[in-house]
Amino acid sequence: MIPPSAKGGMRTSMIPIDELIANIFDDKPHPLAADVESWMKDSRRFRGFAESYRAKIRKKCRVALTDEEIKSLHLELDVARWLLTDSRCEVAYEKLAPEGGRTPDFTVTFRANTILNVEVTRMRLSESDESAALQTKVISTVCDKLGQMQTNSLNLVIIGCDVPVAIADVNAGMASLLRAAHDKNEAWFTARRFRNSADFLKQFQRLGGIKLWESGGLWLNKVARPPLPKEIFSLLNAV
Numbered sequence: 001m002i003p004p005s006a007k008g009g010m011r012t013s014m015i016p017i018d019e020l021i022a023n024i025f026d027d028k029p030h031p032l033a034a035d036v037e038s039w040m041k042d043s044r045r046f047r048g049f050a051e052s053y054r055a056k057i058r059k060k061c062r063v064a065l066t067d068e069e070i071k072s073l074h075l076e077l078d079v080a081r082w083l084l085t086d087s088r089c090e091v092a093y094e095k096l097a098p099e100g101g102r103t104p105d106f107t108v109t110f111r112a113n114t115i116l117n118v119e120v121t122r123m124r125l126s127e128s129d130e131s132a133a134l135q136t137k138v139i140s141t142v143c144d145k146l147g148q149m150q151t152n153s154l155n156l157v158i159i160g161c162d163v164p165v166a167i168a169d170v171n172a173g174m175a176s177l178l179r180a181a182h183d184k185n186e187a188w189f190t191a192r193r194f195r196n197s198a199d200f201l202k203q204f205q206r207l208g209g210i211k212l213w214e215s216g217g218l219w220l221n222k223v224a225r226p227p228l229p230k231e232i233f234s235l236l237n238a239v
Contacts (some may be wrong), residue, residue, distance in 0.1 A: 045084040102148040125163040135173035149206035160213035167217035
């Protein structure tokens with residue numbers, strides 16, 4: 001039996017990979033098992049992350065039943081693997097917010113003193129979606145995730161999907177969203193659970209940027225408060 005992980009951080013001792021895989025996946029075949037095992041073998045840091053958060057990952061694996069849910073969890077763990085390739089990053093998984101409420105997937109401590117919150121999501125797209133449809137889905141995705149952006153913090157949303165999204169579509173979608181807010185299209189924003197356009201703008205300022213997972217494209221929010229600092233651009237631009 002594998003002992004529980006220590007609370008508050010990744011363990012320094014390592015459980016054998018085969019035991020860890022068996023524990024996470026209940027010793028049963030699983031669509032994610034091969035990739036997770038490969039990532040553990042390639043990265044000691046990801047292996048430590050998986051060991052520390054094995055109970056959380058195991059629970060997520062148990063409830064991810066549909067193909068889309070499995071793809072979403074795969075993306076989350078792949079993002080964790082990617083973040084941990086940078087030795088300047090320490091990664092906490094679904095850290096509880098002191099004030100409660102919705103929280104981002106990852107809290108990244110960069111160079112010991114810069115905290116970056118990272119929310120990971122997938123968009124469902126099809127090959128037939130034209131640019132206008134892509135922009136609409138980007139807008140919907142961002143509006144849905146703003147509630148998880150932490151106040152007075154650096155926040156990033158990573159978007160993955162099966163169909164490549166051009167950064168130009170993100171630029172156009174965000175420009176359209178800001179125009180609607182500046183034009184005070186109140187009905188549009190209240191229909192999306194904002195109190196009004198001013199409430200949207202207040203929340204939108206918490207979003208530092210968007211990273212497109214498949215292409216590595218990066219959109220930076222020019223009205224973000226605080227903005228993403230240049231010191232983490234090298235991390236975000238790495239694919």
